[in-house]
Amino acid sequence: GRDVADFLATRSPTCPIIIHSTNTFGVLGMKDVLEQANWLTYTVTPYDDTAWIPQVWFPTMRRAIVDAVASGVAPQPISQD
Numbered sequence: 663g664r665d666v667a668d669f670l671a672t673r674s675p676t677c678p679i680i681i682h683s684t685n686t687f688g689v690l691g692m693k694d695v696l697e698q699a700n701w702l703t704y705t706v707t708p709y710d711d712t713a714w715i716p717q718v719w720f721p722t723m724r725r726a727i728v729d730a731v732a733s734g735v736a737p738q739p740i741s742q743d
Contacts, residue, residue: 663681663683663685663688663692664688664691664692664695666692667679667681667691667692667695667696668695670696670699670701671695671696671698671699671701672699673699675699675700675701675702677730678701678702678703678704678726678727678729678730679696679701679702679703679704680703680704680705680706680719680722680723680726681693681696681703681704681705681706682705682706682707682708682719683705683707683708684707684708689705693705702726702729702730702733704722704725704726706718706719706722
C-alpha cells in the first residue's frame with residue numbers, strides 16, 4: 663500500500679483514494695503522503711470478514727464520489743459538442 667501511495671503522490675490527483683487497512687501506522691503514512699500531494703483521502707478499517715464492505719466501505723465510496731464532484735477533483739465529462 664505504501665508503494666502505491668508513494669507512486670500516486672508523484673501524480674496529479676484525479677480521483678478520491680480510499681485506504682482500507684488494519685495497519686494503523688501504515689495508514690497514517692499513506693494518508694500523509696497522499697494528502698501532502700493534494701489527494702482527497704478516506705480511510706476504512708476492515709472488520710468481521712466482509713461485513714465492513716456494505717456497512718462502511720460502500721457508504722465511504724459513495725461519499726468520496728459525491729465529495730470529489732462537489733470539490734472539482736473528479737474528472738469532468740467530455741463534451742459531446
